[in-house]
Amino acid sequence: MQSPVYWHPKLYAFTMKRLYGIHYDTRYTHLQKVIPDNCQLLELCMGDLLFHDKYLKGKNIKYSCADINPIFVNSAKTKNIDSVLLDMLNDEIPKSDHILLQGALYHSIPDQQKFIAKMFNSANKQLIISECVKNVSNSSNGLISMLGAFMSKAKAGQSKIKFTKETLKEAFVPFEKNIVQWIEPADSMETIIVLEK
Numbered sequence: 001m002q003s004p005v006y007w008h009p010k011l012y013a014f015t016m017k018r019l020y021g022i023h024y025d026t027r028y029t030h031l032q033k034v035i036p037d038n039c040q041l042l043e044l045c046m047g048d049l050l051f052h053d054k055y056l057k058g059k060n061i062k063y064s065c066a067d068i069n070p071i072f073v074n075s076a077k078t079k080n081i082d083s084v085l086l087d088m089l090n091d092e093i094p095k096s097d098h099i100l101l102q103g104a105l106y107h108s109i110p111d112q113q114k115f116i117a118k119m120f121n122s123a124n125k126q127l128i129i130s131e132c133v134k135n136v137s138n139s140s141n142g143l144i145s146m147l148g149a150f151m152s153k154a155k156a157g158q159s160k161i162k163f164t165k166e167t168l169k170e171a172f173v174p175f176e177k178n179i180v181q182w183i184e185p186a187d188s189m190e191t192i193i194v195l196e197k
């Protein structure tokens with residue numbers, strides 16, 4: 001069953017704030033810096049659209065997005081944003097110059113390498129991934145741990161956030177020659193990876 005935090009963008013945003021705490025803003029500000037101005041960008045798993053609404057403003061980006069959750073896709077449509085309902089693991093991923101995936105690579109475990117290759121294949125220029133390497137589902141704080149476990153159940157499949165610094169590194173071994181940026185900001189829970197053609 002889908003976690004209730006995915007029932008409304010505001011509920012989702014509230015949960016994310018509690019989960020990330022003081023690292024909430026930095027997960028976006030570091031990512032903002034690697035997105036080029038004036039590009040064509042497809043964001044997979046855009047969730048509540050916060051990154052688009054707050055951090056891509058002024059970058060003159062031709063933006064589109066896709067998610068498995070019809071609530072998020074419909075919410076984007078009401079903002080006149082080009083949005084598609086899709087299952088990124090099983091459906092075809094539309095081509096775009098740049099493809100972005102934030103906080104959702106764990107949904108592809110255990111087929112993460114196959115899935116990275118699939119996204120990279122659909123990117124004409126760059127694939128940009130930002131992924132949490134701190135397992136909030138296993139936090140010692142009861143509330144955070146519960147929220148983390150809830151968060152993970154987006155629809156079907158993966159129910160734990162499992163990447164660590166080490167397993168994320170392993171996932172990208174086949175793509176080493178395409179990695180142009182690997183950023184581990186000290187003040188963020190997410191690692192940013194940019195693959196280029």
Ligand SMILES: C[S@@+](CC[C@H](N)C(=O)[O-])C[C@H]1O[C@@H](n2cnc3c(N)ncnc32)[C@H](O)[C@@H]1O
Pocket residue numbers: 006016044045046047048066067068069072086087088089090101102103104107151154155
């Ligand atoms: C943890 S949220 C991340 C959302 C947003 N990118 C962020 O960082 O705040 C995971 C998102 O992935 C979406 N999702 C999960 N599995 C998916 C799939 N197979 N295909 C497309 N979207 C999926 C969920 O609906 C949700 O919006």
